Amino acid sequence: MQQQDGNHNFNISERLESLRRDREALQWEGSFRDYFELVSQNPRLAQLSHARVNDMVHHAGLEKLNEGARDEITRYNFFASELYGIEEPIARIVEYFKSAAQRLEVRKRILLLMGPVGGGKSTIVTLLKRGLEEWSRTEQGAVFAIKDCHEEPLHLIPHELRAEIEKHYGLYIEGDLCPQCRYALEHTYGGRHEDVKVHRILFSEKERVGIGTFAPSDPKSQDITELTGSIDLSTIGEIGAESDPRAYRFDGELNIANRGVMEFVEMLKVDEKFLYSLLTLSQEQNIKTGRFAMIYADEVILSHTNENEYVSFAGNRKSEALQDRIILVRVPYNLRVSQEEKIYSKLLHQSEALRNVHIAPNTLRVAAMFAVMTRLEEPKRANVDIAKKMRLYDGEDVEGYKSKDVRELKDETIREGMDGISPRYIINRLSGALVRDGVTCINPIDALRAIKDGFEQHTGISSEQRDRYLNLISMARKEYDELAKTEVQRAFVYSFEDMARTMCNNYLDNVESYCNKERIKDPITEEEMDPDEGLMRSIEEQIGISDNAKNTFRQEILIRISSYARKGKAFEYNSHERLKEAIEKKIFADLKDVVKITTSVKTPDPDQLRRINEVVDRLVKDHGYCPVCANELLTYVGTLLSR
Numbered sequence: 232m233q234q235q236d237g238n239h240n241f242n243i244s245e246r247l248e249s250l251r252r253d254r255e256a257l258q259w260e261g262s263f264r265d266y267f268e269l270v271s272q273n274p275r276l277a278q279l280s281h282a283r284v285n286d287m288v289h290h291a292g293l294e295k296l297n298e299g300a301r302d303e304i305t306r307y308n309f310f311a312s313e314l315y316g317i318e319e320p321i322a323r324i325v326e327y328f329k330s331a332a333q334r335l336e337v338r339k340r341i342l343l344l345m346g347p348v349g350g351g352k353s354t355i356v357t358l359l360k361r362g363l364e365e366w367s368r369t370e371q372g373a374v375f376a377i378k379d380c381h382e383e384p385l386h387l388i389p390h391e392l393r394a395e396i397e398k399h400y401g402l403y404i405e406g407d408l409c410p411q412c413r414y415a416l417e418h419t420y421g422g423r424h425e426d427v428k429v430h431r432i433l434f435s436e437k438e439r440v441g442i443g444t445f446a447p448s449d450p451k452s453q454d455i456t457e458l459t460g461s462i463d464l465s466t467i468g469e470i471g472a473e474s475d476p477r478a479y480r481f482d483g484e485l486n487i488a489n490r491g492v493m494e495f496v497e498m499l500k501v502d503e504k505f506l507y508s509l510l511t512l513s514q515e516q517n518i519k520t521g522r523f524a525m526i527y528a529d530e531v532i533l534s535h536t537n538e539n540e541y542v543s544f545a546g547n548r549k550s551e552a553l554q555d556r557i558i559l560v561r562v563p564y565n566l567r568v569s570q571e572e573k574i575y576s577k578l579l580h581q582s583e584a585l586r587n588v589h590i591a592p593n594t595l596r597v598a599a600m601f602a603v604m605t606r607l608e609e610p611k612r613a614n615v616d617i618a619k620k621m622r623l624y625d626g627e628d629v630e631g632y633k634s635k636d637v638r639e640l641k642d643e644t645i646r647e648g649m650d651g652i653s654p655r656y657i658i659n660r661l662s663g664a665l666v667r668d669g670v671t672c673i674n675p676i677d678a679l680r681a682i683k684d685g686f687e688q689h690t691g692i693s694s695e696q697r698d699r700y701l702n703l704i705s706m707a708r709k710e711y712d713e714l715a716k717t718e719v720q721r722a723f724v725y726s727f728e729d730m731a732r733t734m735c736n737n738y739l740d741n742v743e744s745y746c747n748k749e750r751i752k753d754p755i756t757e758e759e760m761d762p763d764e765g766l767m768r769s770i771e772e773q774i775g776i777s778d779n780a781k782n783t784f785r786q787e788i789l790i791r792i793s794s795y796a797r798k799g800k801a802f803e804y805n806s807h808e809r810l811k812e813a814i815e816k817k818i819f820a821d822l823k824d825v826v827k828i829t830t831s832v833k834t835p836d837p838d839q840l841r842r843i844n845e846v847v848d849r850l851v852k853d854h855g856y857c858p859v860c861a862n863e864l865l866t867y868v869g870t871l872l873s874r
């Protein structure tokens with residue numbers, strides 16, 4: 232529990248009361264006549280399921296990535312807060328809804344997501360389901376239905392009148408009354424359509440309204456009535472006839488998902504007869520139930536599967552008819568390191584146990600580098616290795632490469648992202664390492680070790696894969712070594728400005744004496760010396776100034792100084808672009824040795840110790856380290872540099 236959650240003004244009665252008021256505000260009940268009034272003003276109320284989902288997704292807005300470029304992608308906000316780096320498959324899913332919303336043929340097909348384990352398929356479906364629940368609680372997303380049923384009230388309108396109504400009000404009406412409503416119209420409302428009660432419904436998977444789920448279980452015990460409903464054993468005795476709607480429970484998952492979404496988990500694992508009832512539904516918007524004629528239902532059918540299952544399904548001639556009626560969207564793993572890091576942060580934040588453990592900077596990044604590399608296909612070009620490909624894919628500037636190269640790299644792949652290590656695996660390994668007793672912090676090396684140790688236990692990894700993965704672990708580690716060195720160097724250069732200023736003044740004093748052919752006076756001993764040629768050259772050489780060119784450069788600096796002086800401006804080390812560059816480079820070069828010596832001594836002298844402590848403090852204060860991982864970092868870099 233977070234501290235700030237303990238809001239002192241929390242008043243339970245008030246909050247419950249306001250919740251009740253909110254719920255009441257969502258209620259609406261009236262006759263069909265009233266509803267017709269509403270829907271003729273606002274035909275959107277009667278939209279079909281795909282159009283509803285499409286509106287919901289678009290309502291949240293979108294963003295164009297790489298706008299105008301050939302690889303422009305749309306990022307839909309609806310998914311973007313939960314799913315990272317899989318914009319392309321998501322865009323394809325949204326395209327499906329867009330066409331289906333216009334009642335094109337695709338709406339009659341089942342949307343099947345295919346991808347590797349833990350690649351986000353279920354998350355996509357869950358977002359749509361949860362989203363629709365919320366959407367039905369908004370004004371734009373309001374759904375109305377005949378009371379005691381979920382069906383569209385416009386089904387009450389007899390076919391004879393539909394053409395006229397469509398012409399007049401732009402209301403498209405599809406489907407007929409279900410047996411129950413037909414019965415009620417006759418017996419409860421005395422055949423008066425306009426009196427039939429209509430109310431607003433709120434989608435809820437828990438309450439089985441508008442959202443259905445079906446998961447395959449043991450094929451032998453699986454019963455089709457889970458999908459299509461069954462005889463009502465409590466009333467059949469009294470009523471007698473099975474064809475009487477009062478003796479039937481229209482409560483299969485397909486029934487309850489009417490108007491909304493039906494999720495079919497691992498679709499290809501179920502018995503064929505289940506698939507056929509799905510197909511009839513998607514193709515004809517009809518459910519065949521018991522002794523009744525077909526029952527109309529309008530729902531989005533979403534399903535997912537893995538590649539192996541799909542390949543054997545697709546290879547089966549018997550399933551050709553089914554294949555035709557499926558829209559397949561591949562959902563490969565994310566291939567961008569920065570996005571992968573976001574996935575881990577999201578998942579770790581959800582875990583209560585990890586609240587008190589520190590995760591050192593770069594830990595998730597290095598784990599992400601490894602995971603992404605396992606998913607990449609080996610590049611075919613000689614001058615690109617897998618680590619470079621990884622960086623290019625993440626949009627990093629790699630010298631000599633352009634976005635065109637990235638496209639070419641992508642084009643040469645066959646099924647990139649369809650296997651490799653899943654985010655779930657990484658998180659499980661990290662959590663395992665984090666919850667061990669006494670662990671207060673984990674660093675990138677711990678993470679790689681934990682990931683590597685898991686290869687042995689993981690049954691899904693073949694020995695061939697294991698060799699490849701081990702190799703990638705060392706590549707990830709090499710990437711980390713570079714990161715670690717830069718990190719330490721950066722921390723040493725905290726007082727960079729001061730250092731640069733001192734070095735600059737020193738240089739300028741010498742240049743002045745040199746140009747004026749004077750000797751230079753030591754400020755303390757007052758001793759006269761020649762200008763320090765070695766010092767000046769060591770700075771000038773950093774930017775490639777030759778011995779022949781040094782005089783011109785020094786003169787140029789003096790001219791700049793006097794021009795500054797005339798304007799009453801102070802000349803700083805960064806007042807001259809090339810001088811600035813030379814000084815920065817010199818500091819870095821000097822530091823290399825200091826860093827090396829300071830971090831790798833076994834028994835530091837007091838001065839070195841002070842330096843180390845300063846750097847540790849800086850890492851902790853400014854760079855997100857804790858004392859444990861800051862010290863570990865210094866030791867690590869020390870061993871790297873003293874090799």
Ligand SMILES: Nc1ncnc2c1ncn2[C@@H]1O[C@H](COP(=O)(O)OP(=O)(O)OP(=O)(O)O)[C@@H](O)[C@H]1O
Nearest residue numbers: 313314315317348349350351352353354565574654
């Ligand atoms: N690209 C991604 N962005 C954000 N989170 C992701 C991404 N890919 C996977 N995840 C997270 O990883 C976890 C596993 O994903 P999910 O269960 O959706 O995968 P799946 O494809 O359904 O896997 P399975 O085939 O095992 O059912 C989830 O918590 C999900 O949020």
Ligand SMILES: [Mg+2]
Nearest residue numbers: 352353354535
């Ligand atoms: Mg899943």
Ligand SMILES: [Zn+2]
Nearest residue numbers: 380382409412
């Ligand atoms: Zn009905």
Ligand SMILES: [Zn+2]
Nearest residue numbers: 589672857860
């Ligand atoms: Zn730490």
